Amino acid sequence: MSVLEKARPVSRPEAPGPRVTDEHGRRIRVGELVVRYVLLLVVLALTVGPFLWQLSTSLKGPTEDIFSSPPKFLPGHPTLHNYERVADTIPVWDYALNSLKVAAANVVTNCVGSALAGYALARLRYRGRRVATLVFILAMLVPVEGIIIAQFTTMRELGLNNTLVGVVLPGCIAAMNVLLMRNAFLNLPYEIEEAAYVDGADVWQRFLRIALPSVRGTLAVVAIFAFMGAWDDFLWPLIVLSDPSKFTLTIGLNYLHGTFANDERLVAAGTVIAVAPLIALFACLQRYFFRGVGEGAVKG
Amino acid sequence: MATSTVTRVRRQLPSSPWLFAAPGLLITGVFILYPFVSTVVSAFTDRRTLVPGKFVGLANFRELLHDDMFWIGLRNSTLYIVCVVPALVVLPLLLALLVQKNIPGITFFRSAFYTPVVASIVVVGLIWVWLLDERGLINSLLESVGVGRVGFLSDQWLLLFSAMAVTVWKGLGYYMIIYLAALANVPRELHEAAAVDGAGAVRRFRTVTVPAVRSTMVLVGALSSVAAFKVFSEVYLMAGPSGGPAGEDTTLVMLVQRTGTGLTGRVGYASAISLVVFVVTVALMLLVLRADRREAS
Numbered sequence: 001m002s003v004l005e006k007a008r009p010v011s012r013p014e015a016p017g018p019r020v021t022d023e024h025g026r027r028i029r030v031g032e033l034v035v036r037y038v039l040l041l042v043v044l045a046l047t048v049g050p051f052l053w054q055l056s057t058s059l060k061g062p063t064e065d066i067f068s069s070p071p072k073f074l075p076g077h078p079t080l081h082n083y084e085r086v087a088d089t090i091p092v093w094d095y096a097l098n099s100l101k102v103a104a105a106n107v108v109t110n111c112v113g114s115a116l117a118g119y120a121l122a123r124l125r126y127r128g129r130r131v132a133t134l135v136f137i138l139a140m141l142v143p144v145e146g147i148i149i150a151q152f153t154t155m156r157e158l159g160l161n162n163t164l165v166g167v168v169l170p171g172c173i174a175a176m177n178v179l180l181m182r183n184a185f186l187n188l189p190y191e192i193e194e195a196a197y198v199d200g201a202d203v204w205q206r207f208l209r210i211a212l213p214s215v216r217g218t219l220a221v222v223a224i225f226a227f228m229g230a231w232d233d234f235l236w237p238l239i240v241l242s243d244p245s246k247f248t249l250t251i252g253l254n255y256l257h258g259t260f261a262n263d264e265r266l267v268a269a270g271t272v273i274a275v276a277p278l279i280a281l282f283a284c285l286q287r288y289f290f291r292g293v294g295e296g297a298v299k300g
Numbered sequence: 301m302a303t304s305t306v307t308r309v310r311r312q313l314p315s316s317p318w319l320f321a322a323p324g325l326l327i328t329g330v331f332i333l334y335p336f337v338s339t340v341v342s343a344f345t346d347r348r349t350l351v352p353g354k355f356v357g358l359a360n361f362r363e364l365l366h367d368d369m370f371w372i373g374l375r376n377s378t379l380y381i382v383c384v385v386p387a388l389v390v391l392p393l394l395l396a397l398l399v400q401k402n403i404p405g406i407t408f409f410r411s412a413f414y415t416p417v418v419a420s421i422v423v424v425g426l427i428w429v430w431l432l433d434e435r436g437l438i439n440s441l442l443e444s445v446g447v448g449r450v451g452f453l454s455d456q457w458l459l460l461f462s463a464m465a466v467t468v469w470k471g472l473g474y475y476m477i478i479y480l481a482a483l484a485n486v487p488r489e490l491h492e493a494a495a496v497d498g499a500g501a502v503r504r505f506r507t508v509t510v511p512a513v514r515s516t517m518v519l520v521g522a523l524s525s526v527a528a529f530k531v532f533s534e535v536y537l538m539a540g541p542s543g544g545p546a547g548e549d550t551t552l553v554m555l556v557q558r559t560g561t562g563l564t565g566r567v568g569y570a571s572a573i574s575l576v577v578f579v580v581t582v583a584l585m586l587l588v589l590r591a592d593r594r595e596a597s
Contacts, residue, residue, distance in 0.1 A: 028403065039398055040409045047413050047473070053437055054427045069440035117324030124317035132321050139332040141585075145530040145553045146578035149560035149570045150335035150342065153349070170331040173324045203316050232420035234533045235553070239561050250422040254537065257426055264430050275423045282418045286411050289418070293477040 051275070058082050058268035066264060082269035086256070089266065092273060094245070095252035098164060099231055099274075102248055105168045106230035107223045113173030114222055115215075118181025119207050123193070133182070139175035145235070152239050166240045167248065171229065177222045184218035185211055221292040224285060231278060249274045339578075342571035349565040360572035370573065373552040376460060376535075377577075380528040380551065381584075383461070387468045388524040389517050392475035397509070399476070400483050410480075414473035421470065425537030428466045429453065432538075453538060456548040463534045463549070470534075471527075475520050482516035483509070515592065522588040526581050532557065552577050 028036075052073075059078040060066050086092045120126075121133050144151075151170050152161065160166035193206050201209070212219075234250045241251055256270050282289055343360055347353030364370045399410050416424060431437050432452035439449040452462045486509065494504045510517070532553040535543070541558070543550030550558075552573060560570025 028401065033403065036398065036401070036403060040406075043395065043398070044409060044412055047416055047469070050427045050431055051415065051419070053431065057430065067435040067440070070444040071437050071440040113323045113327065116320040120317045120320035124320065126317040129317070132325060135325060135328060135333070139328045141582070142332055142336050143526070143530055143578060143581045145532065145556070146574045146581065147332070147335040147339050149556060149565070149567055149574060150338040151331060152561065153567055154331065154335050154338070156349075169327070173327040175324075175328055175332065178324050178328075207320075228418065232422075234420065234422050235557065239557060250420050253422050253426060257429070257537070258541075264433070267426055268430065271423045271426050275419045278418050278420070279415060282411075282415070286414075289414065290410075290477050293474060 051279075054268050055272055057264055058272045060265060062265070082265045083273070085266055086269045086273065089260065090252050090256055090270075091245070092249075092252060092270065095247050095249045096273065098247065099249040102164055102167050102237075103227045103230040105164075106172060107226045109168070109172035110174060110177050110226040111219055111223050114177035114181045115212060115219060116207075117173065117178045118183075119185055119211060121178070121182040122185035123207075123211065124203070136175040136178045136182075140179065144170075148235065148239060151236075155240055161240055162243050162246060164246060164248075167233075167237050168230070170236065171233075174226070177226070180218055180222060181215065184215040188214050217288075217291065220285075220288045224281070224288050225292050227281070228278060339571045339574050342568050343575045345568045346566075347568040347571075349561075349563055349567060353568055356568070360569050363569065364572060364576070369547060369550060369555055370552075372548060373550050373555040373573075374576075376549060377529050377531065377552045379460065380464060380467070380531050381525045383464050384467050384471075384528045385521055385525045387464075388471050388475055388528075389521050391468065392472050392520070393479050393509075393513065393517070395472060395476045396479035396483055397505075400480065410476075413476060416470045417473040419470075421533040422537060424466060424470050425534050428462070428469075429538055432462055454545070456545050459539050459544050459549050460535070463531075463538050466534045466538070467528065467531065471524065475524070478520060479513060479516060482513045486512040518588060518592040522585055525584050525588065529580055529584065530577065 056073060056075055057066055059075040059080075059082070061075070061077055061079045061081055064076050065072070117132075117136070121129065121136070155161045155166045155169070158166075160169065188211060193210055196206050196210050232250065233248075234254070237248050237251050238254065241247055244255065247255065253267075253270050253274055257267050260266050342353070344355055344357060345353040346356045346359070395413065399406055399413065433439065434449060434451065434454070438452070443449055450458070452458050490508045490512070491504060494508050499507065530553050531551050535549055535551050536554055536557075539549040543554055543558075556570050556573050556577065559566050559573065
């Protein structure tokens with residue numbers, strides 16, 4: 001072991017030069033490097049390729065053959081014609097707006113609601129705190145798919161079926177997020193809040209000025225996953241929405257696919273409209289997406 | 301000192317803790333716990349969407365036993381676990397090993413491999429419906445290499461396996477990130493010692509990597525099996541609302557959705573199926589966790 005310790009280079013080169021090294025500063029053989037990049041490119045083609053094919057199909061005009069064999073990967077004369085047709089066929093921009101409303105509302109309610117509840121579970125002492133924590137843990141274990149019919153009948157009883165409010169409500173303060181925020185608050189040192197208390201800060205001031213700014217990272221994770229979850233959701237809006245004017249994008253796409261299945265260019269353009277905003281969001285905020293997987297691995 | 305401060309804080313504002321927790325508790329109670337209780341109760345009634353229904357004892361469950369569609373759903377959802385879970389436990393681990401080393405451009409590859417996770421399942425489903433179409437890209441490629449066209453979306457079994465492939469494709473990036481975090485904690489010395497002992501890459505994978513990330517593999521197995529059993533969207537989009545030829549590709553959650561919604565929805569019967577979904581889900585969780593504990597001890 002000691003021989004190995006000595007053999008390890010001390011400095012870690014920052015810039016990748018001709019000598020490619022791994023995170024421990026040890027050299028990677030050229031052969032291994034070539035194999036790695038070839039494999040990476042193969043997986044890249046498999047994971048991103050399908051999206052690019054969809055984009056390519058959506059840009060092909062009505063006269064271009066999309067069924068050719070061997071396939072043509074690039075559109076001969078790229079056109080936005082199909083995107084105009086989607087808007088003529090279904091009110092796609094209204095659907096996008098509905099999706100945006102649902103997603104935005106989901107972000108706000110989840111951030112506010114889970115921060116408040118998480119703070120109460122982590123920092124405030126009161127009778128019934130354990131019961132409250134248990135309620136959220138139990139709720140997290142209930143599979144949504146198993147109660148979705150009862151959620152629908154509950155929504156009918158409240159007269160909120162077929163409304164966007166009804167789409168948002170069941171997931172608007174997810175138990176998972178409450179527990180995430182609770183853990184984030186628990187990990188903060190208590191001393192600062194104590195000092196603030198001594199200085200006369202009440203519970204709201206301590207929550208807003210001290211605790212909340214310290215858990216911004218977790219809050220960002222909650223926000224992003226709330227946005228993504230609402231924007232991508234399918235089963236619940238499919239059940240709760242029946243009026244086509246209230247559709248979200250995913251339900252609108254399902255309708256487009258069901259009615260115009262033979263018009264591949266049209267469906268392709270619709271899917272690109274639905275996925276582009278999220279890919280853009282992901283490109284900008286990657287690290288929070290990855291952090292969210294780590295923190296919320298129980299989400300499934 | 302700390303406790304006394306806390307005590308005084310409590311005395312100062314006795315109502316505020318409940319104010320803080322109230323919105324979360326209210327939503328959870330009304331939209332998760334109440335529907336859960338309601339599902340359990342409804343499962344023993346003949347409730348319909350517009351009819352309150354009355355207690356019928358175990359009639360719904362007796363009917364389940366003789367309902368071919370229920371057995372088809374149970375078969376498909378179970379097959380989903382059997383086929384998808386091993387793939388989602390192993391492939392993302394290999395992928396994580398591939399993107400683990402910090403070689404130039406690796407952050408780009410990591411992000412790119414995560415893209416399918418970000419996309420909506422509806423988008424993913426429709427992308428693959430077009431790729432696997434009779435005249436789609438994959439069949440064009442198969443034809444140009446002389447294999448001929450395959451009816452991925454018309455044959456009952458090919459449809460189900462295609463949907464499984466889509467589930468795996470969409471899940472790869474998610475579990476890859478979970479594995480990456482676990483791999484970062486594997487002590488490098490173990491690999492070096494094994495290498496000094498002359499162990500090749502495959503051997504080191506089996507004797508060093510796998511034991512070190514074993515608990516993560518169990519976690520991924522638990523998460524993916526619960527998700528696989530509840531599969532809905534992929535199959536719904538690829539096989540259609542009626543579940544493929546003669547409904548043979550129906551999954552349990554598809555059956556819940558089909559039976560329990562609409563103006564004539566049989567809420568009681570759908571609740572009975574939901575209860576089966578719930579019991580199996582919880583059983584899967586317990587099974588995996590118990591297996592983990594037994595192996596660990």
